[in-house]
Amino acid sequence: MASSRKKSPRITVTCAQEGCGKTQALRPSRLARCDGYVCGPAHGPEVPPGPGLVRELVMGAAGGFWGWRDVPADGELRTTAQRAHRLGLFALAQAVPAGQVEELVHGLVGPCGPGSRSILTVNEMSTGVGVDETGCLEIELPNVAAALRFMLDQGHTAGVLLRTFTDRTAYTTETGYPIPVKELRGWALRGGRLLPLTAAEVVDAHCTEAETGEPLPPERGVTYRDAWEVTCPAPPT
Ligand SMILES: [Zn+2]
Known part of the structure; x- marks a missing residue:
């Protein structure tokens, strides 16, 4: 048939x-x-x-x-020790059921709507995440998403950023290539919760050099937005 x-x-x-x-x-x-x-x-x-x-x-x-x-x-995080830590985190995160990972990613990117494409960054780890036309999730690197869920359940502290691609062009490179505008939203992972940050809070955190506290210029081609509430089920006890 x-x-x-x-x-x-x-x-x-x-x-x-x-x-x-x-x-x-x-x-x-x-x-x-x-x-x-x-x-x-x-x-x-x-x-x-x-x-x-x-x-x-x-x-x-x-x-x-x-x-x-x-x-x-984050220069400091790209050291061997941090890489080892990340690999350890991935190993631990393998035990997290896929359904729990998807539930969390859905809370983060669901509001972007069908057909959306984003980059999810957790500390120094990033993965592409998308919602297809039928509303199904597409997670490029499931181990990064699983690590986020593991960190949430374990009450870790981390910064979570979501850059969502738009159809608008931010600027064109010298060779004439259009770079898309991305909407940037942030959350603070703390105490088993994802706390949404306002656009102003993200600008504050994002545009400051971590080591020196010196201000950094806003990221090029990015529109800062208020983050939404992500409902997370209580971590398993
Ligand atoms: Zn080529």
Whole structure:
């Protein structure tokens, strides 16, 4: 019997490198949302990431294409010790049931609506998270989401940021590549709860150099928004 499922439309991604012109067609659900896409790592963006940000390269973000996105940096957290801590956290988080992880991610990104794409950042860890057209969650790196749920249940303290891509263009790179505007919302993870932060609170926390307390310029291409209430079921006792 023939499938009644509609054939999903395909989108075409073009390499951001000026003069390259290579394209990649793929289903929208296969796209890990990034700031831009290139045919290979040699065709990366020429502009450096903004202050306080590091650039992540995502292999296979759009079929055979690579993606890049700029996420918050924390020099101190990128030490070997912190990496080991993160790996330990991932190992512990493996025990968290997938349903509990999805429940939490749904609370965070559900209000973004169907078809939305966001980047969820927990301390120094990031993952793409999306809601497809039917309302189903897409979690690019489930171990990052599981780590967040584990930290919530264990009463850890952390900063949680959600950057949601919009269809608006923030600015165009020197090579003519449009960088999308992202809406940024933040929560404080504390005492087994996710406390929504106002836009002003996020600007305050985000635009201050962690070590020196010096002000940083606001992140380029970002609109700060008030976060919503995320209802979390009580942690298991
Ligand atoms: Zn290229």
